[in-house]
Amino acid sequence: MKLHELYPFPEERTARKRLGRGRASGWGCTAGRGNKGQNSRAGAKHRAWFEGGQMPIARRLPKRGFKNYPFRVIFQPINLDRLMASFESMDTITLDDIYGRGLAPAGSLVKILSEGEVSGAVTVEAHKFSAKAAAKITAAGGKVIALGSPEALAETPTE
Structure with missing residues (x-):
């Protein structure tokens, strides 16, 4: 195959409008500008x-209203059921593991939410936990490691 054989063929391409080339062209006089x-x-x-x-x-x-865009803190939510499905056999889940499996973009702030069940004792590391998620993890014999308070995280806004 050669370059001239590639689609679209030259006869299939639409030619550009040649404006201001006389009344007979259809685009003369005011050239379509009114x-x-x-x-x-x-x-x-x-x-x-x-x-x-x-x-x-x-x-x-x-x-109207208050806009706090420059200083807002954005968390990537992850539910317990998705977390447990991704790390079935692991007893310790770190942030690097979460980033590595693609559950959250690398470097983003992660919050664990409570939808789902915890199957066994597991240690979970994240920036923030909902109260129910932390209760479910500790009730199953696991451990919750919160990496930073929202006040400390607010100093370094990320999107």
């Missing part, structure tokens, strides 16, 4: 949200 106005002029371009000098909608509408 008559007069800002967009008919050469070099005319404006942002998609530009409203022609009218007060923009983003400035017309009132701003």
